[in-house]
Amino acid sequence: MEILQFDFMRNALLVGLLVSVACGMIGTYVVVKRIVFISGGISHTAYGGIGLGYYLGFNPMLGATLFTIVSALGMGLVQQRSSQRQDTVIGVMWAVGMALGIVFVKLSPGYTADLMSYLFGSILTVPERDILFILLLDLLIIATVYRYFEEFKAVAFDEEFARVSGLKVEFYNILLLLLVALTVVVMIRAVGIILVIALLTIPPAIAGEYSRGLKGMMGLAVVLGIIFTTAGLYLSYLFDLPSGATIILVAATGYILALLIKKKIHT
Amino acid sequence: MGKKVIEIENLFVELDGITVLENVNLTVNEYDFLGIIGPNGGGKTTFLRVLLGLVKPARGKVRIMGNPVEKNRHLLGYVPQYAVFDRSFPISVEEVVVSARLARKQGIRFSNEDYRIAASALERVEMLPLRSRQMGELSGGERQRVLVARALAVQPRILLLDEPTASVDSRFAAGFYELLRELNREMTLILVSHDISAVSSYVKTLACMNRTLYYEHSRELNREMIENTYNCPVDLIAHGIPHRVLPPHDGVVGS
Numbered sequence: 199m200e201i202l203q204f205d206f207m208r209n210a211l212l213v214g215l216l217v218s219v220a221c222g223m224i225g226t227y228v229v230v231k232r233i234v235f236i237s238g239g240i241s242h243t244a245y246g247g248i249g250l251g252y253y254l255g256f257n258p259m260l261g262a263t264l265f266t267i268v269s270a271l272g273m274g275l276v277q278q279r280s281s282q283r284q285d286t287v288i289g290v291m292w293a294v295g296m297a298l299g300i301v302f303v304k305l306s307p308g309y310t311a312d313l314m315s316y317l318f319g320s321i322l323t324v325p326e327r328d329i330l331f332i333l334l335l336d337l338l339i340i341a342t343v344y345r346y347f348e349e350f351k352a353v354a355f356d357e358e359f360a361r362v363s364g365l366k367v368e369f370y371n372i373l374l375l376l377l378v379a380l381t382v383v384v385m386i387r388a389v390g391i392i393l394v395i396a397l398l399t400i401p402p403a404i405a406g407e408y409s410r411g412l413k414g415m416m417g418l419a420v421v422l423g424i425i426f427t428t429a430g431l432y433l434s435y436l437f438d439l440p441s442g443a444t445i446i447l448v449a450a451t452g453y454i455l456a457l458l459i460k461k462k463i464h465t
Numbered sequence: 466m467g468k469k470v471i472e473i474e475n476l477f478v479e480l481d482g483i484t485v486l487e488n489v490n491l492t493v494n495e496y497d498f499l500g501i502i503g504p505n506g507g508g509k510t511t512f513l514r515v516l517l518g519l520v521k522p523a524r525g526k527v528r529i530m531g532n533p534v535e536k537n538r539h540l541l542g543y544v545p546q547y548a549v550f551d552r553s554f555p556i557s558v559e560e561v562v563v564s565a566r567l568a569r570k571q572g573i574r575f576s577n578e579d580y581r582i583a584a585s586a587l588e589r590v591e592m593l594p595l596r597s598r599q600m601g602e603l604s605g606g607e608r609q610r611v612l613v614a615r616a617l618a619v620q621p622r623i624l625l626l627d628e629p630t631a632s633v634d635s636r637f638a639a640g641f642y643e644l645l646r647e648l649n650r651e652m653t654l655i656l657v658s659h660d661i662s663a664v665s666s667y668v669k670t671l672a673c674m675n676r677t678l679y680y681e682h683s684r685e686l687n688r689e690m691i692e693n694t695y696n697c698p699v700d701l702i703a704h705g706i707p708h709r710v711l712p713p714h715d716g717v718v719g720s
Contacts, residue, residue: 230551230554230555232551344573345573347573347574348564348567348570348573348574348575349567351556351560351564352564352567354554355550355554355556355561355564356545356550356561356564358519358545359543359545359564359565359615360564360567361519362517362518362519362538362541362543363564363565363567363568363619364538364539364567364568365567365568406553406555409555410555410557410599411555411556411557411560412555412556414555415555
């Protein structure tokens with residue numbers, strides 16, 4: 199494979215792998231708990247942090263981490279107050295995060311052209327220090343899911359019974375949203391803020407059709423994520439297409455195929 | 466009479482500023498099998514949620530085995546109303562039942578002891594052979610039995626059931642009530658339902674609930690209790706079931 203001669207390609211494949219691990223594990227919870235919209239909100243508020251990073255001159259990834267964590271805590275509070283119109287509040291936070299980012303970027307001095315890479319991803323140009331950062335976040339995600347696997351499962355399946363059993367349901371819900379926030383940060387480099395949701399949900403959604411347990415669903419979702427990112431990268435190289443968008447289109451094609459195959463089996 | 470397992474005095478409950486329950490007084494003795502009937506929206510589910518500590522009372526005293534709810538709610542097993550589970554959730558019967566052990570789990574994963582308790586709970590409800598099945602593959606009746614097994618895996622002293630037969634056919638319901646009667650030899654049961662005829666032939670005592678509780682520690686409901694509860698004359702005919710709910714009466718109720 200001649201494309202593997204390029205350092206940037208090897209890095210890109212590595213990032214694809216790391217991203218697939220995070221989004222296969224956390225995406226599984228996002229899908230079974232039906233918190234796709236909340237996750238979309240968390241991802242878009244990251245733009246505010248990226249803008250702030252540019253404005254104040256620190257690493258935009260750090261700003262993104264900060265903003266997604268704050269928004270995860272905010273969404274967690276909204277989630278717990280069932281009397282509020284949750285989706286409205288989440289939609290507002292989503293837009294405000296983006297708006298802040300746009301204002302900060304406008305106020306920032308100098309050249310800000312690679313902002314597009316945060317919106318739509320640029321897996322081919324991820325700097326080495328960001329790869330290390332992504333690796334650390336991945337390890338944190340794996341460790342937390344390993345530790346609280348049973349608790350997360352119980353809360354996702356039947357929140358009320360988990361509460362009756364004496365589990366601190368609020369704690370696990372917020373912890374999970376924090377993991378969603380970290381996953382989003384991991385994914386921004388690869389596919390960008392706007393496309394995060396697709397890669398977070400498509401592999402687990404396919405895996406869910408063929409799995410009998412959460413563990414299997416996570417494993418299959420990780421493998422599918424690796425296939426989609428690798429195939430997407432290869433196609434984008436072959437046809438000179440934007441990598442993030444190509445990865446998403448490959449994943450979406452896979453999703454449609456999986457649904458068709460499933461339907462055929464059942465008829 | 467056994468010892469008191471539940472004592473409730475002057476219980477008032479408000480939800481969003483609206484009084485849902487007022488002045489409820491109730492004593493439940495050990496090994497009672499109490500059926501609480503009443504119209505939908507009459508506060509039955511809220512009442513169970515108060516016992517479970519999910520709803521805080523506005524006023525009044527609630528004690529479980531002599532202690533406040535927070536301290537003793539681990540003695541309660543709860544079978545929720547036909548829970549609308551996501552049928553596509555990838556989880557097996559055994560996983561659902563063993564989840565009842567979460568609060569008592571020591572390490573990161575469940576112990577063999579936890580799985581043994583889950584298996585014996587499944588055995589009780591005759592669902593052990595289906596333990597590797599997916600929840601989404603079960604019939605309504607099988608799912609209900611799994612939910613009872615999950616409540617039993619808590620190893621409760623008191624079992625609370627919310628409309629347990631609302632989603633199953635009557636053929637299944639009879640067998641289900643036989644199961645409850647067996648469980649009643651070991652624990653106290655409280656069951657709420659809006660279906661008087663289904664419940665009345667199996668429970669030991671009946672109460673009516675609509676904002677407040679009408680209870681006389683007996684199997685029979687008098688006409689006043691029923692009419693207070695349902696706020697209108699009810700068509701209550703005691704045929705087809707082995708025990709009368711209403712005392713013999715002249716004329717037809719509800720005409």
